[in-house]
Amino acid sequence: MAYITIRFGASPIRYTDPKLHEEFEARMNGTAYVSEYDRALYASEEELTKTIRENVRPIAEDSLKYWPTDIIPGSPAASLMGSFLEAAYEKMGIKGSYTVDDFSLMDESDKRYRAKAGKGMNLINSMIQGLQEGQPKLSDLTPEQHGPLVEIGTYHSSSGMAMGSSISVDKTLVWQADGSLLIEIRDKRNGVETYDKIRVEAEPAGQLRAFVAEKRFAEMAQVKTIPVPSSLRPTDVSSSSSTTFTFDDSSVGGASRVGRTLNGDSFWRVQSEALRKLSEQIKACIDGGQVLEHKEERYDQRHPITMGFMQMGFKPLGSWQCSCGRNNTGNYCEECGTKRP
Numbered sequence: 211m212a213y214i215t216i217r218f219g220a221s222p223i224r225y226t227d228p229k230l231h232e233e234f235e236a237r238m239n240g241t242a243y244v245s246e247y248d249r250a251l252y253a254s255e256e257e258l259t260k261t262i263r264e265n266v267r268p269i270a271e272d273s274l275k276y277w278p279t280d281i282i283p284g285s286p287a288a289s290l291m292g293s294f295l296e297a298a299y300e301k302m303g304i305k306g307s308y309t310v311d312d313f314s315l316m317d318e319s320d321k322r323y324r325a326k327a328g329k330g331m332n333l334i335n336s337m338i339q340g341l342q343e344g345q346p347k348l349s350d351l352t353p354e355q356h357g358p359l360v361e362i363g364t365y366h367s368s369s370g371m372a373m374g375s376s377i378s379v380d381k382t383l384v385w386q387a388d389g390s391l392l393i394e395i396r397d398k399r400n401g402v403e404t405y406d407k408i409r410v411e412a413e414p415a416g417q418l419r420a421f422v423a424e425k426r427f428a429e430m431a432q433v434k435t436i437p438v439p440s441s442l443r444p445t446d447v448s449s450s451s452s453t454t455f456t457f458d459d460s461s462v463g464g465a466s467r468v469g470r471t472l473n474g475d476s477f478w479r480v481q482s483e484a485l486r487k488l489s490e491q492i493k494a495c496i497d498g499g500q501v502l503e504h505k506e507e508r509y510d511q512r513h514p515i516t517m518g519f520m521q522m523g524f525k526p527l528g529s530w531q532c533s534c535g536r537n538n539t540g541n542y543c544e545e546c547g548t549k550r551p
Contacts, residue, residue: 234319248303370450391415
């Protein structure tokens with residue numbers, strides 16, 4: 211199936227927290243993959259693009275009125291916002307899927323939220339600050355000389371106790387001979403696995419290379435992983451992340467592929483902040499790049515234990531039966547693809 215790929219973004223999105231009764235502002239960026247649209251309403255792809263981009267903010271602000279009280283804008287809420295966008299645009303004659311890459315409180319609102327959230331949040335922040343004192347500094351690291359950066363690989367996975375809460379995102383960035391960059395993204399969540407291939411022009415690709423050198427990511431690998439204190443570790447979610455940088459050191463008398471890997475779960479403030487900024491740089495490349503390929507495939511996200519219960523005739527909470535006879539828990543039938551009533 212051919213998709214029309216449209217980047218979108220909106221800020222500020224105004225959000226009133228139901229517990230604090232105070233308004234905050236959030237930012238949101240993502241991609242629409244349009245599979246079908248009403249050509250009587252939208253005479254061209256330009257009109258379609260304009261409609262999607264102009265309606266992101268009003269749709270988001272309207273959906274936030276019905277937001278679960280225990281969820282604030284952030285990574286776990288991104289997929290939920292994607293579902294709201296899909297339903298709203300379908301009513302407007304636009305069918306497709308929506309990937310929200312960033313849905314988070316803006317800096318000033320984030321600080322204000324943390325201050326208003328209560329003593330518990332302030333206590334955690336004080337604890338983190340105390341544990342980070344005395345950590346290694348960049349000046350403590352031994353300088354390394356490398357040839358050009360040729361590849362970056364990032365991997366993140368997380369899983370919770372709730373069925374269907376598992377997420378895995380794998381990004382591979384490879385520099386080409388002409389200085390441009392090819393990015394491949396494999397994303398699995400909510401029963402859908404997506405694949406994207408994106409081309410980035412030489413200038414932003416070169417800026418990303420310069421950023422990696424400036425932040426000394428290669429030297430950061432000299433610091434052993436600092437484990438997260440058990441008092442700050444969530445008990446209902448497990449996660450893993452890593453970033454690998456590969457250099458061609460043949461020009462400086464080394465091997466053609468030399469790797470340095472950072473554990474993204476390390477409790478080292480310097481590395482965490484640098485990786486956060488790297489993520490922003492990569493996202494800017496993706497947003498400004500050209501989508502060469504996009505694929506979507508549904509997979510069964512149910513836990514093996516749940517599968518066993520269903521085989522014995524039990525139906526999990528929230529299940530529904532499709533007209534084809536298949537019992538499902540997600541938004542689409544896993545047998546025929548029909549959308550949940």
